[in-house]
Amino acid sequence: MTITAENPTQTADRRVLSYSPLPTPIEILGELPLGEAREALVERSRSEIADVLAGRDDRLLVVVGPCSVHDPAAALDYAGRLAALAREVSEDLLIVMRVYFEKPRTTVGWKGLINDPALDGSYDIPRGLRTARRLLLDVLDLGLPVGCEFLEPTSPQYIADAVSWGAIGARTTESQVHRQLVSGLSMPVGFKNGTDGEVQVAVDGCRSSASRHVFFGTDAEGRAAVVETAGNTDCHVILRGGTGGPNHDAASVASAVASVAKVGLPGLVMVDASHANSGKSHERQAEVVAELAERIGAGEDGISGVMVESFLEAGAQSVDAAELVYGKSVTDACIGWDTTEEGVRALAAGVRAGRRG
Numbered sequence: 001m002t003i004t005a006e007n008p009t010q011t012a013d014r015r016v017l018s019y020s021p022l023p024t025p026i027e028i029l030g031e032l033p034l035g036e037a038r039e040a041l042v043e044r045s046r047s048e049i050a051d052v053l054a055g056r057d058d059r060l061l062v063v064v065g066p067c068s069v070h071d072p073a074a075a076l077d078y079a080g081r082l083a084a085l086a087r088e089v090s091e092d093l094l095i096v097m098r099v100y101f102e103k104p105r106t107t108v109g110w111k112g113l114i115n116d117p118a119l120d121g122s123y124d125i126p127r128g129l130r131t132a133r134r135l136l137l138d139v140l141d142l143g144l145p146v147g148c149e150f151l152e153p154t155s156p157q158y159i160a161d162a163v164s165w166g167a168i169g170a171r172t173t174e175s176q177v178h179r180q181l182v183s184g185l186s187m188p189v190g191f192k193n194g195t196d197g198e199v200q201v202a203v204d205g206c207r208s209s210a211s212r213h214v215f216f217g218t219d220a221e222g223r224a225a226v227v228e229t230a231g232n233t234d235c236h237v238i239l240r241g242g243t244g245g246p247n248h249d250a251a252s253v254a255s256a257v258a259s260v261a262k263v264g265l266p267g268l269v270m271v272d273a274s275h276a277n278s279g280k281s282h283e284r285q286a287e288v289v290a291e292l293a294e295r296i297g298a299g300e301d302g303i304s305g306v307m308v309e310s311f312l313e314a315g316a317q318s319v320d321a322a323e324l325v326y327g328k329s330v331t332d333a334c335i336g337w338d339t340t341e342e343g344v345r346a347l348a349a350g351v352r353a354g355r356r357g
């Protein structure tokens, strides 16, 4: 039998339907360059975020924005409002916009704007990469740093230069592939606790990613490559609750802080007000944000950051709806803009009160 690229062997790829080439990272970066002004913002904000996460800056990091981006225009509209709010509270809060393009699913579902930008199963990933990168540049132009979850091991090659903070989700926090990836990322990265509520896997993720790793990857030309990384020492834990219930309460935070401190990490964690900490209810999420603001104001230490899922409209809608409501999440329910302003201002007031106390 003749060995060809289309038919390299009889026994492999029996379930692969097709391969189609992606543009290389260098092509996309060349089409949509970061440029000096945005680069300066990314550099500055990464270092400010690292300072907050290590307790060298007494502000609170707030990663806030839609559960997922499905409509770049609505995301940019949101970014314009958030940029103004971020300026208003900048003495107390360091605001990073959640601009999530990759969605890890419990089973199956829409996997985000990069995977399926038309939301219709056409999976135009090259278009998704370009749309995502364009949006990142546009958000940076508003003066707002951006946070993304990294899911596909090669996607950071196309966008990570524009990202100031990264996340590894609950479903991948225990994955060696993702820990290796983080070890080479240039920005601070948060590891979520596992979906079962286990915090140690996130602590282990931080420890693993702080190390040098050698692994399979791709280079900027899109070639398969051996990647060697130096390790990322700016990693932290995110408490998102689990199947056993929430873990945003003071006792859970103190216990997580003890776990991170035990391995020599700064004794600080981020608390996700959404996901299993809100039972995916946006109404409950607003209450969790208010509770966290109150506790920070009362002098509780240990919380360096808060994550909030927020969009223009409250709630969520099905991605399959015939007509989508503008500015409403197609994944998890988000708090709406008015509630977001209230919550962010409450967190800022909490930080001020905590400093006085």
Ligand SMILES: O=C[C@H](O)[C@H](O)COP(=O)(O)O
Binding pocket: 067, 103, 104, 105, 106, 107, 108, 109, 275, 331, 332
């Ligand atoms: O943040 C988003 C979701 O919680 C996550 O992607 C899992 O979603 P699913 O359980 O609807 O698949």
Ligand SMILES: C=C(OP(=O)(O)O)C(=O)O
Binding pocket: 067, 100, 104, 149, 168, 169, 170, 171, 192, 240, 275
């Ligand atoms: C998927 C997310 O969260 P988690 O990994 O905590 O479920 C998310 O933050 O979008």
